[in-house]
Amino acid sequence: MPGPVFPATADPLAAQRGGVSGVAVGILGGTFDPVHFGHLRAALEMLEVLGLAEVRLLPCGQPPHREPPRASATERLAMLELALAGQPGLRVDRRELERSGPSYMVDTLASLRAELGTAPLCLLLGSDAFLGLPQWHRWRELPRLAHLVVLHRPGWTLDAVPAPLAEMLAAQRISAAAELMRRPAGGILLQPVTPLDISATAIRAQIAAGRSPRYLLPDAVWDYIRRRNLYAAAPAE
Numbered sequence: 001m002p003g004p005v006f007p008a009t010a011d012p013l014a015a016q017r018g019g020v021s022g023v024a025v026g027i028l029g030g031t032f033d034p035v036h037f038g039h040l041r042a043a044l045e046m047l048e049v050l051g052l053a054e055v056r057l058l059p060c061g062q063p064p065h066r067e068p069p070r071a072s073a074t075e076r077l078a079m080l081e082l083a084l085a086g087q088p089g090l091r092v093d094r095r096e097l098e099r100s101g102p103s104y105m106v107d108t109l110a111s112l113r114a115e116l117g118t119a120p121l122c123l124l125l126g127s128d129a130f131l132g133l134p135q136w137h138r139w140r141e142l143p144r145l146a147h148l149v150v151l152h153r154p155g156w157t158l159d160a161v162p163a164p165l166a167e168m169l170a171a172q173r174i175s176a177a178a179e180l181m182r183r184p185a186g187g188i189l190l191q192p193v194t195p196l197d198i199s200a201t202a203i204r205a206q207i208a209a210g211r212s213p214r215y216l217l218p219d220a221v222w223d224y225i226r227r228r229n230l231y232a233a234a235p236a237e
């Protein structure tokens with residue numbers, strides 16, 4: 001198995017810090033169709049609890065592992081911008097929307113790694129997403145590019161982790177957030193987060209049924225959804 005691939009750093013103090021340079025960045029990828037408080041609360045808690053310099057919410061362009069989003073890329077981006085307005089430390093990263101072809105996370109992390117040098121990079125994943133990792137393109141390469149931080153999500157336990165993923169977890173699990181700062185990538189941290197049983201699927205279903213999703217997502221996002229008449233009809237079979 002090839003070792004980590006990190007570009008040479010221009011940071012002259014990096015050697016004194018064990019080769020790790022810069023400040024740690026978190027990435028929360030998703031379709032955000034629409035963004036909701038489950039995403040936002042997790043992003044803010046990880047910013048503070050892990051001591052990250054920033055968390056980037058990274059909307060997926062063309063999801064390779066699921067059906068296309070209901071809202072357009074422009075609409076999902078607009079909802080994210082509304083949700084993050086005025087919150088220091090949280091921002092949108094548009095790179096998957098600007099890239100053509102399927103949005104493979106391995107390509108996204110490689111491009112972030114090229115940008116960040118040897119700074120610690122943390123891929124934040126809900127436990128549902130983590131369990132599905134073996135379906136992702138070149139998934140075994142992800143820990144070479146970033147740490148994986150697995151956020152507990154209500155309804156998704158890690159009692160039955162698929163075998164190849166369980167092996168990776170056993171080999172690379174770390175027990176303390178501080179370890180994320182000691183190297184650029186390679187650790188897997190299981191991290192509690194305030195449990196919020198909110199999903200975009202349930203929000204879309206509520207709207208399609210004529211019910212209000214208010215208090216599950218920011219008011220500015222709900223206003224935008226109403227103005228654009230998003231999710232009003234159930235998806236065609």
Ligand code: ATP
Pocket residue numbers: 028029030031032033037038039042124125126127128129151152153154193196197198199200201202
């Ligand atoms: P959908 O219901 O359409 O699948 P979703 O609510 O799961 O959407 P995504 O945009 O697919 O939202 O999720 C992006 C990331 O955020 C994933 O890693 C997912 O596990 C995580 N996530 C989403 N909702 C929560 C939540 N309530 N608590 C913790 N993590 C969450």
